[in-house]
Amino acid sequence: MSEVEGRVAQPSPTARREARLEVTGLEVRVGRSGPDVVRDVSFAVQAGQVLGLVGESGSGKTTVALALLGHTRRGLSITAGQVLLDGTDLLALNPRDLRAARGARVSYVPQDPSSALNPTLRVGTQVREALQVHADVVGNAGDAGDAGDRVAEVMREVYLDPTPELLHRYPHQLSGGQQQRIALAMAFACRPSLIVLDEPTTGLDVSTQRHVLETVRGLCRSYGVAAVYVSHDLAVVSGLVSDVAVMYAGRVVEIGSTARLFGEPVHPYTRGLLGAVPSPERAERLTGIDGQQPRPGRRGDGCSFAARCEYAIDACHTEAPELLTVASRSVRCLRARDIPATRPERLPVTGLFVPAETSVLSVRGVAARYGSTPVLSGIDLEVPPHTCVAVVGESGSGKTTLARCVAGLHSNWTGEITFQGTSLTHGARQRDKSVLRRVQYIFQNPYTSLNPRKTVSQIIDQQLQQLTGLSRRERPVRTADVLQDVSLAPDVLSCYPDQLSGGERQRVAIARALAVEPELLICDEVTSSLDVSVQAVIVELLRRIQSERHLALVFITHNLALVRSIAQSAVVLREGVVAESGPVEQILEHPADPYTRRLVEDVPRLTVIGGLR
Amino acid sequence: MPSARPLSRPRHRARRRERASALLTAARTPRGAIGLTMAAVVVLAAVIGPLVAPQPATALVTLAFGKPSGQFWLGGDYLGRDVLSRVLDGGWVLLVMAVCATAIGIAGGALAGVSAAYLRGVSDGIIMRSADVILSFPQVVFALLLLSLLGPKLWLITLTVGVSHAPQVARVLRAATLDVSERDFVRAAELQGMRPGKVMVKEILPNLVSPLMVETGLRLTYSITIFAGLAFLGFGQAPPAATWGTMIYENRIGLSQNPWAVIVPAALIALLTIGINTYTDAFARVAIGADRRPEEAALIGNLGQELGG
Numbered sequence: 001m002s003e004v005e006g007r008v009a010q011p012s013p014t015a016r017r018e019a020r021l022e023v024t025g026l027e028v029r030v031g032r033s034g035p036d037v038v039r040d041v042s043f044a045v046q047a048g049q050v051l052g053l054v055g056e057s058g059s060g061k062t063t064v065a066l067a068l069l070g071h072t073r074r075g076l077s078i079t080a081g082q083v084l085l086d087g088t089d090l091l092a093l094n095p096r097d098l099r100a101a102r103g104a105r106v107s108y109v110p111q112d113p114s115s116a117l118n119p120t121l122r123v124g125t126q127v128r129e130a131l132q133v134h135a136d137v138v139g140n141a142g143d144a145g146d147a148g149d150r151v152a153e154v155m156r157e158v159y160l161d162p163t164p165e166l167l168h169r170y171p172h173q174l175s176g177g178q179q180q181r182i183a184l185a186m187a188f189a190c191r192p193s194l195i196v197l198d199e200p201t202t203g204l205d206v207s208t209q210r211h212v213l214e215t216v217r218g219l220c221r222s223y224g225v226a227a228v229y230v231s232h233d234l235a236v237v238s239g240l241v242s243d244v245a246v247m248y249a250g251r252v253v254e255i256g257s258t259a260r261l262f263g264e265p266v267h268p269y270t271r272g273l274l275g276a277v278p279s280p281e282r283a284e285r286l287t288g289i290d291g292q293q294p295r296p297g298r299r300g301d302g303c304s305f306a307a308r309c310e311y312a313i314d315a316c317h318t319e320a321p322e323l324l325t326v327a328s329r330s331v332r333c334l335r336a337r338d339i340p341a342t343r344p345e346r347l348p349v350t351g352l353f354v355p356a357e358t359s360v361l362s363v364r365g366v367a368a369r370y371g372s373t374p375v376l377s378g379i380d381l382e383v384p385p386h387t388c389v390a391v392v393g394e395s396g397s398g399k400t401t402l403a404r405c406v407a408g409l410h411s412n413w414t415g416e417i418t419f420q421g422t423s424l425t426h427g428a429r430q431r432d433k434s435v436l437r438r439v440q441y442i443f444q445n446p447y448t449s450l451n452p453r454k455t456v457s458q459i460i461d462q463q464l465q466q467l468t469g470l471s472r473r474e475r476p477v478r479t480a481d482v483l484q485d486v487s488l489a490p491d492v493l494s495c496y497p498d499q500l501s502g503g504e505r506q507r508v509a510i511a512r513a514l515a516v517e518p519e520l521l522i523c524d525e526v527t528s529s530l531d532v533s534v535q536a537v538i539v540e541l542l543r544r545i546q547s548e549r550h551l552a553l554v555f556i557t558h559n560l561a562l563v564r565s566i567a568q569s570a571v572v573l574r575e576g577v578v579a580e581s582g583p584v585e586q587i588l589e590h591p592a593d594p595y596t597r598r599l600v601e602d603v604p605r606l607t608v609i610g611g612l613r
Numbered sequence: 614m615p616s617a618r619p620l621s622r623p624r625h626r627a628r629r630r631e632r633a634s635a636l637l638t639a640a641r642t643p644r645g646a647i648g649l650t651m652a653a654v655v656v657l658a659a660v661i662g663p664l665v666a667p668q669p670a671t672a673l674v675t676l677a678f679g680k681p682s683g684q685f686w687l688g689g690d691y692l693g694r695d696v697l698s699r700v701l702d703g704g705w706v707l708l709v710m711a712v713c714a715t716a717i718g719i720a721g722g723a724l725a726g727v728s729a730a731y732l733r734g735v736s737d738g739i740i741m742r743s744a745d746v747i748l749s750f751p752q753v754v755f756a757l758l759l760l761s762l763l764g765p766k767l768w769l770i771t772l773t774v775g776v777s778h779a780p781q782v783a784r785v786l787r788a789a790t791l792d793v794s795e796r797d798f799v800r801a802a803e804l805q806g807m808r809p810g811k812v813m814v815k816e817i818l819p820n821l822v823s824p825l826m827v828e829t830g831l832r833l834t835y836s837i838t839i840f841a842g843l844a845f846l847g848f849g850q851a852p853p854a855a856t857w858g859t860m861i862y863e864n865r866i867g868l869s870q871n872p873w874a875v876i877v878p879a880a881l882i883a884l885l886t887i888g889i890n891t892y893t894d895a896f897a898r899v900a901i902g903a904d905r906r907p908e909e910a911a912l913i914g915n916l917g918q919e920l921g922g
Contacts, residue, residue: 436806
């Protein structure tokens with residue numbers, strides 16, 4: 001693959017000398033003297049290279065990314081450090097010079113292009129604007145005739161055909177991938193020295209993501225741009241960047257070449273993150289990192305990861321670790337020398353797809369519409385007992401609509417859905433309580449699926465009261481049991497949802513579903529709003545519960561890699577029709593349908609030379 | 614396996630308890646404290662006033678528009694009644710009427726607004742179009758019309774003002790409910806087979822506490838000004854009973870002889886409405902912080918806390 005040449009590990013002295021970007025001792029605080037959000041962050045990026053900044057949400061990676069442009073979110077301020085770009089400190093510039101530098105010498109690509117582009121301006125106008133604002137840098141782009149050529153040129157660089165028709169469109173008339181390309185075109189327009197990309201592919205489908213990543217890689221190399229790529233997705237980063245800085249609780253905990261870090265991680269946090277990355281190649285149990293990062297001001301004296309670390313010793317809780325150079329990378333860990341620099345092993349998942357005579361759920365010829373727009377047509381799906389069936393598809397493929405039809409949340413469908421031999425009515429309101437109890441649905445976003453005005457105990461109790469005949473005395477017992485099942489401590493019972501982390505909320509949602517002893521569990525993208533490390537914990541939890549309770553599970557996801565760790569069979573949806581279905585191994589290893597094949601190929605993988613087992 | 618161990622970590626549980634007591638939190642902010650004090654002074658005067666009034670409110674004890682003296686601190690009104698006693702006696706009926714009208718308006722408006730937004734479709738159309746019809750009459754004109762038809766009865770005035778509040782409350786709560794009822798926890802309740810009425814009361818309503826409180830404060834001040842205004846126009850308690858609005862009307866001709874007979878009741882009405890409004894505003898500021906989407910609130914809450922500490 002093409003990324004191989006880019007990943008030649010540079011010895012750090014050379015890197016220093018040739019660095020285009022050099023960040024030293026960056027510190028960002030709340031207010032002027034409040035607690036630090038980011039501290040002691042130093043790294044260097046050479047021309048044409050990409051540095052990956054990875055970590056869970058709240059690790060300070062976006063704060064660092066914005067600081068590279070001399071910017072902070074409201075309420076924060078940069079209190080120390082240097083951001084040297086070709087030798088000049090961006091943080092020391094006066095506001096006027098800084099404004100001139102932004103866009104021209106350093107540019108930014110935000111996470112969500114649909115909100116970053118101005119919805120009222122045609123995309124051609126927006127790209128031209130980017131050039132005109134820095135006309136002095138770009139040369140005579142201010143001239144009307146030349147500007148058109150330059151616009152066309154920068155559009156072609158991001159593989160967009162600059163037809164007048166495209167230039168005259170408004171951002172909402174473009175696909176997510178095209179929008180992000182426009183944002184990239186604007187960022188590269190003035191040939192900056194540094195480009196900061198903040199999770200630019202998060203909202204995109206795998207195939208689009210792959211194309212965007214290739215564009216970024218190509219542009220950085222051909223124009224000698226140094227890039228900082230912020231992401232929580234290690235698989236995406238592994239194929240793109242030459243060096244990686246892993247951030248945790250506002251510090252860089254491990255930094256070095258991608259091959260070293262991902263092939264032989266040392267810091268327990270890096271190891272944990274890698275253990276959480278799902279693999280489309282092997283059926284393995286994911287090992288996540290439980291718990292939550294400490295927030296600014298509550299990070300304590302010792303190592304801030306100590307509370308979640310399996311290697312932690314007493315000293316970790318009291319003594320702050322310094323950056324050490326171990327095995328050709330820098331690590332912030334007291335036990336760096338004791339931990340083997342190897343890739344953590346994962347247990348294989350056993351349990352193959354066994355074709356069964358009977359089905360818990362069978363969907364035949366289902367077609368669904370939203371208003372007059374058809375979303376699904378001719379869907380067939382069988383869920384045998386004790387089996388997890390994954391429904392995979394890109395956004396807009398109709399996978400969530402299918403789940404909602406089965407659950408009774410969407411009633412505009414035709415065809416037949418049979419559950420345990422009885423045919424299901426369209427809307428949930430017409431279903432009797434025993435069906436409602438036996439078919440449970442877990443929502444995508446645990447931030448909205450739990451009533452913020454109710455405690456965890458009230459939430460689960462209400463479910464039991466509505467759907468079971470349990471008495472006032474039996475219900476708390478069942479609640480306590482089910483919380484234990486999802487590995488939540490009893491003290492969450494009195495918590496309101498906003499006192500819990502995303503992972504904990506999703507566990508409460510799972511507990512609510514399990515409490516009524518369902519026979520079919522529908523999980524609609526249940527991990528997509530969670531960090532990768534937490535996603536692994538939740539998927540492993542679902543896998544364990546499914547096999548212990550012999551549940552039938554429908555697992556809706558856009559993440560093909562995740563399927564292998566939980567499901568035995570899979571259905572691939574494309575634009576509302578089934579593209580392919582069958583056992584998971586078959587679909588991932590020998591996809592028959594060209595669409596599935598492309599989808600499987602485009603899944604980002606943790607590719608590390610020498611690091612693969 | 615590490616994932617199987619139950620999570621236990623120090624929680625900062627007390628932090629978000631203020632949810633239930635946002636009213637108290639608001640009272641602790643400077644804005645809220647000032648507003649609450651202003652309103653409390655007037656309410657206190659109105660409630661214990663009748664008990665401590667030095668003279669009977671309707672007795673002719675001094676000269677018409679008599680100047681303030683040691684015995685009659687605020688002087689006499691146009692008939693020579695003690696202004697202080699009339700002020701102290703004339704507040705509580707106004708307060709009771711304002712509270713009742715607000716209660717009617719909020720209850721009716723909430724019922725209409727929440728049902729319209731949650732049930733959507735035909736119910737939404739019928740409810741909101743009916744609200745528009747009521748809304749198209751100016752509040753005071755609507756009240757005057759009914760009063761001139763049916764006579765100035767206190768219960769009728771209260772009911773009229775209450776009903777004329779309802780459509781405006783309904784609009785605000787409909788908008789708030791539209792947002793809440795889109796969230797997944799409402800779908801989860803529907804999947805439990807909960808009936809629509811119960812979903813509205815048990816799932817949606819608790820999430821509307823903040824807009825309801827703000828609306829209550831606002832409607833209370835409107836009620837007070839409308840009642841005072843109607844009394845000034847002669848629609849209120851029949852003379853010789855004392856009410857602040859009537860007093861302003863009765864004594865305006867003697868403004869140069871004894872201005873206190875007009876200024877004091879006017880000032881009390883102003884103090885009460887401004888006080889309630891200020892406190893409501895303080896509450897809204899506190900509640901908005903707590904009512905943001907949870908993810909945002911976590912960030913803002915932390916930053917705020919960190920900045921404050």
